[in-house]
Structure formats: structure tokens, C-alpha cells
Amino acid sequence: MARNALPKQSEDFPSWYVEVVKRAGMAEHGLAKGTMVIKPHGYALWEAIQKALDDRFKATGHENVYFPLLFPEKLLSKEAEHVEGFAPQVAVVTHGGGEKLEEPLVIRPTSEAVIWSTYANWVQSYRDLPLLYNQWCNVLRWELRTRLFLRTSEFLWQEGHTAHASSPEAMEETLRMLEIYREVCEDVLAMPVNPGRKSPSERFPGAIETYTIEALMRDRRALQSATSHFLGQNFARAYDVEFLNRDGVLEYAWATSWGMSTRIIGGLIMVHGDDSGLRLPPKVAPVQVVIVPIYRSDDEAGAVLPVARTLSDTLAGDGIRSRVDDRDQHRPGFKFSEWELKGVPVRIEIGPRDVEAGQVVVVSRTSGTKRTLPAGEASSTMTSMLRNIQQELYDDALSFRDANTHDAHDYDELRAGLQAEGGFWVGAWCGDTACEQRVSQDTKATVRFLPLEPEDPGAACVVCGRPGVDKAAWARAY
């Protein structure tokens, strides 16, 4: 029966995650500690995510650029909070060409420093603004504890870095990009997310305000899925990016930066996956429909395979990514399990009986039930079926998120809820870091986000009882 079954999510979620990532062919560990080899099935997902984001970046006027992996160490230290925030995680190159370098180079943990140093040369006038640039690249942050996709020393991401002539314009950009992240997560990845601001202690080092979208995993832990930062004039001041405004007055440029990383793949796995493995949203699934031919003899293979291949071609003509699994070394049952593990949204089975009867058997990854369709309708049915699966995944995740989002009215409720149930717990907060730290120490949960439009923020702080200034959503996080 179920040989090589995965660990059950309900019994051992961390093991389930590791096993799914490995067995589904997503990724494995690299040779150096904390590094990751992204395998074809994982990289194809990343490519789909890249495309969804990049199309939207372009549509909102951004262009792609590339800045160097290495830059002089002293650049980092120009922005005080920035260097303090990243110093423990930066890798430094001290030798090259067999000799000690006179000036050490850092491997980028993020590119504000090198980019703003360069922007200084690009900006003289308000006519040079805005600069709306993005780059796709890798970054390196020394990590103590790593998990595939969720936290590795090296990871892939995009980082947008924009410069503006005014504060409102930069703020508008910050929120525009947050909205794009929300849209990609919800509409493309079928992942419901909560947009919000970060508390000061969770802010990006050097930012005035950090915005986030937070998703809830199926083990009721939160995942920061993307961030967008309003950097004010901090980086312009540190890297000397000044321009003459319309009034002929020198002014520092206003900045934003925003990023989403391969971490989102870990989120995708943990939001949708079930005990059989991955469940991929059709919009990003590298294979949307897998066709498994079934036959015993060479004669039957001769009858079945051409039908399978013709159907695959027809689907391709309709813009559907399909694949015939004609591997001879595995029997159908093995293939069913494997493609379920890999999260393919739809499986079509075609055997001798089906060819005879002019039909196919269709199975959805979300419902798992088998349906028999006339062969001629298979292609026309697929588009709506994939759309339904996309919607079902979103609806499932949304109802799970909502069922695990609670109001906390006092500290006992907050603490007990975070410890016993998990999920998001929302309550008024006075804004004092001391209250924030107390919750973290008691429950290991952190403020994940401050809702953009809080209801009744003036209620008593759930920790200390003083008047609140914000609402905070707490959760244990990855």
C-alpha cells in the first residue's frame, strides 16, 4: 500500500517539510554549510514567480539592472543602523589572487550600500528622478540555523531600489510594491496574506517604515513573505545623493527598497501541502496536467501512447503545460503517487479500456476524486478545472487563515492562545518595546504586523493595560 509514506503534517510538521522538499525534487543541501542546490522542479517554480513579479514591475515603470556581488566593506558602515543590523551576517572577502587584499570586500547581504553609492553619481536634478530600478540576484547572509528555502545563507531574490524627489512619492511607491506582492501571493500563488507595518524592532535596518505581507502556514506559524521599505532620506544622506529641486534648493533624495525571495517557495509548500505532498497552484505549476498511460502489452502500449501524446499536444495548443509520463520502469501506481508528491494539479489516466470507450479518467489534486470524461472533452475541460483548483487552494488557505486568526482581549488570553493554539492573535498595543519583548519571552511569538487600518487601536494594551496606539498581530514565526 502506502510504501514510503511521508511523515504526517499533524504528527511532525518539520520532518514533513524536509521530506517533501527532498522527495519532490525541489532542493537539497549544497556542499558548504547553509547553501542550497535548487533542483529543476524547484527552479521552475521560481521562474514562474519571477515572471509574475517581473511583469508587474515592468508594468509599473520599473527597469532591471545589475549591481556587483562585491563591494568595499567601508561602504556598508556609512549608514549607522544599516551596518549595525547586518554586521553579524556579512561575509568578508579578505584574500584574492593569493594575496591579502588591502581593502576587504563584502559579499552583498543586500544592495542598498552599493546602489546608493552609485546613485550619487546618477542624480543631480529633480529631472533625474525617479529612478525605478530592480535587480534579480543572489545575496549572502551568514546564518546560524538554516532550512531549505526558508533560511539559507545564500538565497535568490529581487531587490527594488527607487529614488524619488519627494516623501509622498516614495511612500506611494512603497505601498504600490507592497500591493504587487499581495496580488502575486493571493492571485498567483493562492496564498492569502496580511499586509501591515512592522514594529520598530522588526524594521529593516535603516528604514523609516517597513511594510510586510504575512502568511499563515498550516502549522499555524507565520511567514514574512515579502517586505517593502520606506527609507526616507537616510540612505541619500549616508551616501550623499543630493539633487536640485524645482526651487533650486539642494535636497536629499527619498528612497524605497522592496524584495521577495526564494523563501516564498517554502511558504508555498507550507500553505498548500498535504499529507500526500505538494499541491501547486495551477498558475505556477511547472506541469499543470500529467498524463499517465496504462498498458500491459506492447500492443496496448501501441494503442494508448499515441492517444496520450495527441492529447498532450492538444493541451499545449490551449496553452496548458502538460506532460506524458511514458517512463517504462515504473508502474502506474508509482507514477500516481509521485506526481501527487510533486503537486501536479491534474492527472489524466488513459488505459486500453479508455481508448476503447473513447474516454479518459481525470483526477484533481485537490479533491482526489476520479472522473470519467469523453476524450473529446478532456482538453476543453482542463482550463476550467485548473481555474477551479487555483480557487480551491486559495479558499482552503483563506478559511484556514481566518479560522486561526483571533482577537486577544487580555494578556492571559494572548499568552495562552499563542502557546496552545498558535495562529495570529490580534490585540491593542501601547507601542512600548518592553511589552513586545515580554510577549516574546513568554511565548516565543513576535509582532508580525501592525494592521494598516486598525480597528479600535485605542483599547487597552493587551500586555500592560495602558491605552493602545496600535493594533498588533502576534504569532510564532519562521
Add this chain to the structure above:
RNA sequence: CGGGGCGUAGCGCAGCUUGGUUAGCGCGCCUGCUUUGGGAGCAGGAGGUCGGCGGUUCGAAUCCGCCCGCCCCGACCA
């Protein structure tokens, strides 16, 4: 950096306490036959510097020392 554990075939492990033939098992891999609608069976086969260096010994996967690497828990983090 503190605490715990591990390194033996591609993967997962046994063997080590009490040194002694050609170092084993499961999965996977290769070949053949039978199979194929929910993770196939049988037969044959390939695959190892036992993490590294040094020591003890007639003899070391096994005992001793040093080193390297990895994993888990904690302090930092997208």
C-alpha cells in the same frame, strides 16, 4: 560560542562494548524474465581509501590522541 549527537556503498543503517577470515543489511542502481487501472515479484550483478592524520598492536571500522565536517537544541535573522 554553550549543551547533545553523528561520520561505514548513491540514500538509510548494523558491526565497535570484548581488535582476528573475502565488512554486512534494507532501499536505490544494472541485466533478464514475469508484471502494469494506487508506491510490483523473482533470479543474477555492479558498487567501499569504514571522515582525515598519527599512535598502540603480529593484526585496527573496532583501542588511544589530534584534526575536519555535519545534524539537533539555545542566543541572531528574509
